Amino acid sequence: MQFIPSIHTINHLVKAVLGTIEWLFGNPNPTGELVVINYHGTPLKFSSNFEKQLQFFQKEFTLIAPSDINSFYNNTITKSSKPFLLLTFDDGVLNNLYAIDVLNKYNLKAYFFVVPDFINTKVELQKEYFITHIRPTIHSVIDNKDEDFKAIGWSELKKLANNGHQIGSHTKTHTLVNTDSVEKVQLEIIESKIIIEQEIQLETVNSFCSINDSSLSINKTSMDLVKKNYDYFFSTYPGSNLNDKNKLLIYRCNIESYWLLGAVKYAIGKWDQKRWAAKIHSFKKLVE
Numbered sequence: 099m100q101f102i103p104s105i106h107t108i109n110h111l112v113k114a115v116l117g118t119i120e121w122l123f124g125n126p127n128p129t130g131e132l133v134v135i136n137y138h139g140t141p142l143k144f145s146s147n148f149e150k151q152l153q154f155f156q157k158e159f160t161l162i163a164p165s166d167i168n169s170f171y172n173n174t175i176t177k178s179s180k181p182f183l184l185l186t187f188d189d190g191v192l193n194n195l196y197a198i199d200v201l202n203k204y205n206l207k208a209y210f211f212v213v214p215d216f217i218n219t220k221v222e223l224q225k226e227y228f229i230t231h232i233r234p235t236i237h238s239v240i241d242n243k244d245e246d247f248k249a250i251g252w253s254e255l256k257k258l259a260n261n262g263h264q265i266g267s268h269t270k271t272h273t274l275v276n277t278d279s280v281e282k283v284q285l286e287i288i289e290s291k292i293i294i295e296q297e298i299q300l301e302t303v304n305s306f307c308s309i310n311d312s313s314l315s316i317n318k319t320s321m322d323l324v325k326k327n328y329d330y331f332f333s334t335y336p337g338s339n340l341n342d343k344n345k346l347l348i349y350r351c352n353i354e355s356y357w358l359l360g361a362v363k364y365a366i367g368k369w370d371q372k373r374w375a376a377k378i379h380s381f382k383k384l385v386e
């Protein structure tokens with residue numbers, strides 16, 4: 099993908115240049131590292147760019163499925179000469195089905211973190227729900243088709259789960275769970291899990307992912323509840339899942355399907371992680 103001024107900012111271009119430079123010396127992630135990627139919506143017009151990103155991941159990493167995460171954390175994963183990489187998608191946007199078509203082509207499996215109330219909203223009201231609760235600022239050059247604002251339905255999610263993908267909770271309503279109101283926190287963390295398990299007829303939903311910046315969206319009350327009800331907590335911080343191996347603080351690098359490859363490299367390189375150090379330091383107190 100080339101630089102497109104209506105889509106990419108100058109800041110994005112600078113990151114792309116920095117990422118390209120950082121990777122001139124090879125993959126900065128060591129063997130044994132697990133890099134977790136966090137996508138959101140994946141509009142159809144960026145499918146071929148998304149595929150190029152996957153091809154890059156395949157060249158530089160050993161891609162693992164959600165079912166492998168347990169063996170990574172138990173140290174029983176089959177060794178590889180390359181770092182590991184796991185794909186996750188937040189919000190359960192309908193246009194993820196295009197990304198899934200590409201994943202199928204390469205036989206790759208991913209995590210999908212969904213929002214039960216978004217899925218249960220009437221289809222004709224989902225766009226309004228999306229703009230109100232999920233992404234208030236829409237970039238109309240990027241997201242402008244119906245499916246860019248609607249949710250993947252339960253029956254489709256059930257098929258995905260039966261096909262090796264994993265469905266996790268991304269709160270019930272896509273809200274910050276930083277309140278001390280136990281009732282509200284239970285609704286977002288426990289009820290979301292129960293709804294997904296019932297709708298998809300899953301034995302258990304073992305993964306939770308907070309919305310936006312984890313520092314804002316999770317506090318002690320909610321983290322304690324996550325610990326009791328889930329095995330894995332996926333954060334919004336980029337970082338090393340090898341040096342800091344903790345199932346309740348999984349670092350993820352945010353990438354979008356329209357990004358330039360250099361910016362992808364920057365996001366999964368080491369240079370970008372430095373600016374998160376202070377936030378991660380204070381967040382760690384919640385998971386210790």
Ligand SMILES: [Zn+2]
Pocket residue numbers: 188189232268272309310
């Ligand atoms: Zn989200």
